[in-house]
Each structure stands twice: as structure tokens, then as C-alpha cells.
Amino acid sequence: MQDIIIKTRNLNKKYNDFYAIKDFSFELKHGEICGIIGKNGAGKSTFFKSLSGQIFPTSGEMEIFNKTGKEILEARKRIGFMIEAPEFFGDFTAEQNLEYFRRQKGIPEKNIVSKMLNIVELEHRSKKKFKEYSMGMKQRLGLALSLMNNPDCLILDEPTNGLDPEGRNDIKRLLLKLNRENNVTIMISSHILTEIEAIGSRFVFVKDGKIVKDLSKEELYSTSRKAIKFKVDNTAKATQVLEREFTGIEYKVLADSEIIIYNLLEKSPEINTKLASNGILIYNFTIEGENLEEYFLDLIGGKSYE
Ligand SMILES: Nc1ncnc2c1ncn2[C@@H]1O[C@H](COP(=O)(O)OP(=O)(O)OP(=O)(O)O)[C@@H](O)[C@H]1O
Missing domain, CATH: 3.40.50.300 (P-loop containing nucleotide triphosphate hydrolases)
Incomplete structure (x- = not known):
């Protein structure tokens, strides 16, 4: 002990x-x-x-x-x-x-x-x-x-x-x-x-x-939340495709043409394919956990996802 x-x-x-x-x-x-x-x-x-x-x-x-x-x-x-x-x-x-x-x-x-x-x-x-x-x-x-x-x-x-x-x-x-x-x-x-x-x-x-x-x-x-993160050549076009094809998608456009998607993790292959088939170039498509800072902000900054 x-x-x-x-x-x-x-x-x-x-x-x-x-x-x-x-x-x-x-x-x-x-x-x-x-x-x-x-x-x-x-x-x-x-x-x-x-x-x-x-x-x-x-x-x-x-x-x-x-x-x-x-x-x-x-x-x-x-x-x-x-x-x-x-x-x-x-x-x-x-x-x-x-x-x-x-x-x-x-x-x-x-x-x-x-x-x-x-x-x-x-x-x-x-x-x-x-x-x-x-x-x-x-x-x-x-x-x-x-x-x-x-x-x-x-x-x-x-x-x-x-x-x-x-x-x-x-x-x-x-x-x-x-x-x-x-x-x-x-x-x-x-x-x-x-x-x-x-x-x-x-x-x-x-x-x-x-x-x-x-x-x-x-x-x-x-336990910290996982998210899909990637970079695209055209964020406006990419977000249009995401919203049209994936109802209820929760995402945020970050600096440097990066997009982070907080839900629909199980659909990550489809998301990738859909974006590509609409002519969008995708770089560094990854699934990542939040770091402590993001976790903390969610926990005490008012947002809750437990
Ligand atoms: N002597 C005191 N009289 C009345 N309220 C107090 C007293 N000391 C602390 N507080 C209040 O208790 C709460 C907690 O204060 P504390 O100093 O423990 O916070 P903290 O997390 O250490 O913040 P910081 O990072 O700013 O030091 C605050 O709202 C503070 O205003």
C-alpha cells in the first residue's frame, strides 16, 4: 500500500x-x-x-x-x-x-x-x-x-x-x-x-x-475527449462539405487552416473520404486526445461533456 x-x-x-x-x-x-x-x-x-x-x-x-x-x-x-x-x-x-x-x-x-x-x-x-x-x-x-x-x-x-x-x-x-x-x-x-x-x-x-x-x-x-484534427487547403469549402454531409457535426476551424471535429469519431474514414471526393486536399489527418489545458478549460470553463 x-x-x-x-x-x-x-x-x-x-x-x-x-x-x-x-x-x-x-x-x-x-x-x-x-x-x-x-x-x-x-x-x-x-x-x-x-x-x-x-x-x-x-x-x-x-x-x-x-x-x-x-x-x-x-x-x-x-x-x-x-x-x-x-x-x-x-x-x-x-x-x-x-x-x-x-x-x-x-x-x-x-x-x-x-x-x-x-x-x-x-x-x-x-x-x-x-x-x-x-x-x-x-x-x-x-x-x-x-x-x-x-x-x-x-x-x-x-x-x-x-x-x-x-x-x-x-x-x-x-x-x-x-x-x-x-x-x-x-x-x-x-x-x-x-x-x-x-x-x-x-x-x-x-x-x-x-x-x-x-x-x-x-x-x-x-478519459479526456478525443477529437479528429486535420489541415485542409480550403477551410470554407471543407466546412461546407462537413455541414452538408454530416448532420450534427461539432467542429471548430483553428488557425493555420486546421479543423478539429469533436464528435463523429467513428465516422472518421467517411469524413476523410467525403472531403477528398469533393476535391479537398487533406494533410495530417489524426485522432488526438485533448491535452491538459483543453481538458481543464472544458472542466472548469463551463463546458461539460461527461
Ligand atoms: N482572508 C480572507 N478573507 C476573505 N476571503 C478570503 C480570504 N482569503 C481568501 N479569500 C477568498 O477565498 C477564495 C479562495 O482564495 P485563494 O487565495 O485560496 O484562491 P487561489 O485559488 O489560491 O487563487 P490565486 O491563484 O489567485 O492565488 C477567494 O475568493 C478569496 O477572495
Whole structure:
């Protein structure tokens, strides 16, 4: 059986009559990289802050490493949290900042600072002042701080926010390395879905404070909707043929003369033949699953096809 790192049952956080999270029942299993996906205000940070102890849930149950009640305080130390941008000192170097937090956290091992800077690949920039750091370097230093306790689990709220593609890739690579080589379980929230798709093993979709879907990567790919996609030489003519020949067809014309058909998958050979027999040139006729971004937009953007 897989170890459960975090377990919540009907967790609620209410502000007056408003539920920031409602009936959150969730399990984080050892070894996972779990993506928490939701729009602004969906409740991701509220959930993370409830786990970190920054806020108190209104009701519900919570277990961390199988501990409840007061024992949670100790169990929490096995988790590295990065929830809001850490308050580093601008005039301190990376090394001085981490040294400050090492003392504050009472970590006796002095070389932990250089070890952490190494992991997040800031060792060559460790003498530079924090205020002179790029956004990506600041995020990496934040990650170094959350790793200082040698945690078994990392909980990161939008760690790639505001980063350029290179910075996002750096964080992604680091997280994968920590997960694979150091066995660190990771829970991460982000708006950048395609990134979670690349590294996540499980996806939890949150809408208006509720978990609306919780599924593994395999389940995601097998349940997400399939569609027919191809490119034509003449979209106007192609759509005329499609509408005339296939009643009830659901399609969209994409950029670059591509057409995507969301239903009638079983008729794909006929569609292909009909278009060709009407003199339309077809390129790259494929059947493909939606990626996570499309799935997410359908799920929380109002459309539903379950
Ligand atoms: N202290 C508070 N008082 C009242 N409402 C709050 C408070 N904190 C959060 N909320 C509300 O709870 C809801 C969930 O907020 P939360 O910060 O968890 O969302 P989020 O999914 O993390 O969004 P974002 O991606 O923007 O951080 C929002 O509607 C927010 O306005």
C-alpha cells in the first residue's frame, strides 16, 4: 500500500458565509507529483495555507504523516512549504539569507547552506545581493529555503509564477530531480497547465472552492475527449462539405487552416473520404486526445461533456 502523506476529510474554510474551500477530501500519496489546478480564487492557496498552519480551517479533518491534533505540528516539519514569496533581505546575499534562516530554524548543520545553493544551482551566484537577483533566481532561492529541513514532501504555491520559459524549465527540472532522485513527494499549484502536465503524475481540479476532478495522468489521457484534427487547403469549402454531409457535426476551424471535429469519431474514414471526393486536399489527418489545458478549460470553463 502506498503511504499517505496528507489526508483531509471534508475540510472547510469559511469567511462569513463564503466558503473559500468546501468539503475538501483529499489524499496525497508518497512519491506523487500532484498538480492542483484552478483559476484565480479557486481555493488553492487556502488549501495550502490550511495544511501549513497559516490559517485554521473552519471544520473538517486533517492528517499529516498519519498524525492528527497537536502532533501535526511536529509532522509538518517534514514538509517544505513555499506558499507566499519568502521574505528575503534585499541587501543580503543568497548565502547570507539562507544562513539567517538556518539559524532561525535552528538547523545545526552549517554546510546545509552551500548544499541547498548547489541543489538549486545558485552556487556561483551566492555572493550576489538578493535585490539584484532575477525573478527566476529569487524563486530558486525560495525553493532552497523550503528544502532546508530536508523535507519528505514539498508544497509549492505557483512556484513558476512570473518566470520566463527558461526559469520555468529550471524549476521543472529541479522538481523532477528532487522527486526521482531524492524521493520527495510534491504538491504544486499553477496556472501554467502545460507545465504541470509535463511533470505531474496526478491532477486535482478545483473550482469555486470544491474539488471537481481528481485523476491520474493515465486516467487523464484515457478519459479526456478525443477529437479528429486535420489541415485542409480550403477551410470554407471543407466546412461546407462537413455541414452538408454530416448532420450534427461539432467542429471548430483553428488557425493555420486546421479543423478539429469533436464528435463523429467513428465516422472518421467517411469524413476523410467525403472531403477528398469533393476535391479537398487533406494533410495530417489524426485522432488526438485533448491535452491538459483543453481538458481543464472544458472542466472548469463551463463546458461539460461527461
Ligand atoms: N482572508 C480572507 N478573507 C476573505 N476571503 C478570503 C480570504 N482569503 C481568501 N479569500 C477568498 O477565498 C477564495 C479562495 O482564495 P485563494 O487565495 O485560496 O484562491 P487561489 O485559488 O489560491 O487563487 P490565486 O491563484 O489567485 O492565488 C477567494 O475568493 C478569496 O477572495
